[in-house]
Amino acid sequence: MGILSFFKTNENSSNNDVESNVLKVILIDSGNNKLIIIKALREILGKGLKETIDMVDSIPILILETKSINEANNIAEKLEKAGGVVKIEEVLKISQIENSLSKIEIPMLCPHCKSPNSKLEQICEWCGGNIY
Numbered sequence: 001m002g003i004l005s006f007f008k009t010n011e012n013s014s015n016n017d018v019e020s021n022v023l024k025v026i027l028i029d030s031g032n033n034k035l036i037i038i039k040a041l042r043e044i045l046g047k048g049l050k051e052t053i054d055m056v057d058s059i060p061i062l063i064l065e066t067k068s069i070n071e072a073n074n075i076a077e078k079l080e081k082a083g084g085v086v087k088i089e090e091v092l093k094i095s096q097i098e099n100s101l102s103k104i105e106i107p108m109l110c111p112h113c114k115s116p117n118s119k120l121e122q123i124c125e126w127c128g129g130n131i132y
Helices: 002-011 034-045 049-057 069-081 094-102
Strands: 022-029 061-066 085-091
Touching (some): 034 069
């Protein structure tokens, strides 16, 4: 339940980043009794018996993609009560990945000695030459 508690703590926060991302509910293990997991999956997904059995036989499987934390938690709880092991993954938006990448500091190379220097420095720490 460690993963679920992460989303429950973020649920009431003012930061809506988790809400706006897509959450994937993944069934990792069916536990000791596949029959109970099959019944739970049929109830959750509304699929036929054969299709649900095939899903359980090909674990790990993606159960659902949703933007709702509550929906992801409810499905995870149902599957965990049935004895399954569930993982909830957050899929980041491209804009969030780009924002993360823009915060990475890439050092400037000195044109004289090719040593890395901070972008804020104008004089090379190694050779004393002008970087810009």
